[in-house]
Amino acid sequence: MEWLETLLWDPTSVAHIVCLYAFVISVGVLLGKIKVFGISLGVTFVLFVGILMGHFGFTSETHILHFVREFGLILFVFCIGLQVGPSFSSSFKKGGMTLNLLAVGIVAFNIIVTLAIYFIANGRVELPMMIGILYGAVTNTPGLGAAQEALNQLHYTGDPIALGYACAYPLGVIGIIGCMIALRYIFRINLKKEEDSIKSQETDMRHQPHMLHLEVRNESLEGKTIIEVKDFLARPFVCSRIRHDGHVSIPNQDTVFHLGDQLFIVCSEEDAAAVTAFIGPEIQVDWEKQDMPMVSRRILVTKSEINGRKLGSMHFRSMYGVNVTRINRSGTDLFADPNLVLQVGDRVMVVGQQDAIERVASVLGNQLKRLDTPNIVTIFVGIFLGILLGSLPFAFPGMPTPVKLGLAGGPLVVAILIGRFGHKLKLVTYTTMSANLMLREIGIVLFLASVGIEAGEHFVQTVVEGDGLLYVGYGFLITIIPLLIMGVIARLYYKVNYFTLMGLIAGSTTDPPALAYANQVSGVDAPSVGYSTVYPLTMFLRILAGQMILLTMM
Template sequence: MVEIIRNLLWTGDIASSIFILALVLTIGVLLSKIRLGGFSLGVSWVLFTGIFLGHLGLRLDPQVLSFVRETGMILFIFGIGMTVGPGFFATFRQGGVRLNLLSLLSILLSLIVSYVLYRVTQTPMATLMGILSGAVTNTPALAATQESARAVGSAALGDVGIGYALGYPVAILGMILTMSLLKWVFRIDVPREEKEIEERERAAHKDAVVYTLEVSNPWMDSKSVYESKSVLEKYDVVISRIMHHDSGEVEMAGPKSIIRLGDRLMVISDESDKETICAFLGREVPLVEPEWITRGATDVVSHRCLVTRDRINGKSIGSLKLRSLYNASITRVYRAGVYLMARPELLLQVGDTVIVVGHEEDVKHVEQVLGNSRKTLRQPNLLVVALTILIGVLIGSLRIHLPSMSMPVKLGFAGGTLVTAILLSNFGTHFRLNTHNTESANHMLRELGIALFLACVGLSVGESFVEKIASGGLVWMGYAALMMMIPLWVTLIIGRLCLRLDYFSLLGYVAGSMTFAPALSLTPDATKNNIPSVGYATIYPLTLFVRVMAAQWMVLLVS
């Protein structure tokens, strides 16, 4: 057994690579369970484990290491993109412009610090850009710097990668320190901010509410549902059922249904419109749903139903013609924690929960049309994973030619995958593409991807890490700290004190401005809601692009 383990650790073949990766992951994940004073390094332990084992001499084949590292990052980015994608554009409109401007200011400040160091220390600009690439964990910027240094024949080409390797751990430690100090420096009450954010989101989203009205407006007597809705056409309102006061029977409300004084109406509308609708139709009375279901001979029921059939994905509610075909109606749609009005033009998505109202047999028919199979939703959607990565790698490989640049720039695999995931999760339904995946499947891809990435980074720099520090690398690490911490904290202070950004947006800003998605795992606060992930995804594409362009521009500027 000892001989087998020795061979697996030192032979360098495929089995050895898999064994070493599994060893790094196992030790790193076990160490991530350690908490000191309520704080844990989390998945960062995988990086430090990789550095330690790399220092001991464990190696992966360079091609295997490169493949696993990039694949891990792509999987992680896919999970992030699909999680934050549905709310990305709404969030960008609400606060994304401010976050992006703040990130651009951070980039400008880092370039100013780099130029000052260049003038004061006479360190080659290519080396400084390598250090900066590590200090902001931007691997595409490293590649761009190396390509630019090679094009201008810089003598510092060999130091670019060393600078990156020394700057990278500084960035990790800097982000851990920053995220742990944020709430202490700004005296943030996390539970209070969570509550404020929940209240703000509740006010921003117009959730559908259900209530009962007793008709008291004389104008409504003997009017049809169609006539009443034509008067209220500027409001999103659905009259679902009518309880006739003379007979007590419940009727499914169709366009031709007649409303009389004293009738009770079950109404669904946006909460903000409720007061106006009540003022027009009549007075609100207590909603007792069992009465609507049991009274009368109509046997009206209200069931929740899951949309699970692929052929329904991307179809509008109106195009299904449920009222005319099955005498049943969808009154509300529950998606991503929010009730939506069942407007005819609303496109259904696989994973939606809809409220179907009608006779029991008719509702069962509608359930068959929509699917209503929880088992189907539990199955992972491998097609969307493969398609997103396919398109993402293609987009990331495109060369973008810019004026005054001697060579094209690229988004890279991670940037291309993030952009694709956000676009597909938002617009996939327009092309009848099912982008739904289980939350557990997305979470597994994220965790596995980032663990593989950090393990490979640690193993790649571990061999010469201590030697580089001992031979003057501490000075370069000091440069990295200045390049990272000065711009980051200046913009964090501006963001908190001037722009009044909340704590969770600041966490997302740190990860996005550093183009380091794993930062979302450095503190438990970043996983309490989706705001940090959305903030990261909002500024990542532009920040990545500008950092890559700036690295090339700085090398060419002083050559």
């Protein structure tokens, strides 16, 4: 039975370490799927299983726990950065700016309430533990990891801050959803009216393609070429097909318009009215029954050499005799502007004859198998650069030690930059959503398991004999006070729709269970839109805030 004893208790045995992590993660994930009143803790349950195992003496050597913890954190935040990078700058446009300002207000209030409790408690709770409580209250695990990294820089040897996180987390999830419900009753929200209001609102369709079937009725366009019409109109559009005297052809910029010609026009939503008024009225045309065999087809960009090239530089019309009408990127259709930068993973809608489309497909790649292979080089080059950035010290006047972005902040910043601008450096950042989620989940469960196993030795003593219940109460205040204050401001002053407000609350706390509840209540996708709008900036601020507080105040 010596082999069994070694497997269960020897902290230096590789088999023991792997079995311990496998057990903690598998049991934690399974228990995390259990729902109570429609709410589940998800992978966060891995932390509690790790605490339980650590309490009963199942552990490993400290340096191994630290390595697995930090590597898991790096993998998690880097994949988050790649995901949110492309939408990071666009989330500040128009209505997104208002939502992001409200989210920043929630983050700021969370910090203010945390520091107020810390000073009022007058030293009863150490600052690192208050930061742990803060991140448990807002259910933000990456921030916990970043704060832990900052404490490593400061050589902190006190109680693990994961104890405060674990105490505050469960009531944090309940408090976030509770605030959504409270705001609904405070303002006597009629869900049907809010849903109708969302559906009737004008959305920003600046880059959304709009298809028109028009007949040329403007006499001034007789004999004018397409390029001349575009110059007169000063609005971009694509004429993908033209029917003249019963014959259909694919026009180019020198094609001449005549009265009575029937056109298939693709333009942006905001330009549709102007194009229709200038050219002629909309008509009904069945392009599939015309005499010239043409097809429309989505072609997948899979060749890395196409990544970062502008659509106009490909010269599809002059070289292949086809027209590109729109681009689908991550499920969203974009207008085929010549200045649009192509990325691997884009789906290009091409109209033309079958043989010409086949030639275009060979140029763009159109090989789905290529996308099934993750770009490992980009991931690890990004992690390498992120660690370099995170290790750079930045000295500020009045601060005892230089500030570092650390092993969480550095990779996050680099990943956001690569996700947003990587195509300009010919870096292929595309990964399938399933691959990104897999890497993220592996990273976060490794981190949570390591934190739980290490903190488990002291957890029961802290809760039963120490200030565990106090941590729960502090965390609940940190959760509800900022959300209720900013929720009232958002509703009264900014007139934010309730479903969007639910997404704002879930996104500003980066809390998937709250988003799941909001989607369950709502019949529209407004909660998901609000969540995704504020999530990138909020995650960035959450990860950096705890580090900055600890480095400036300790």
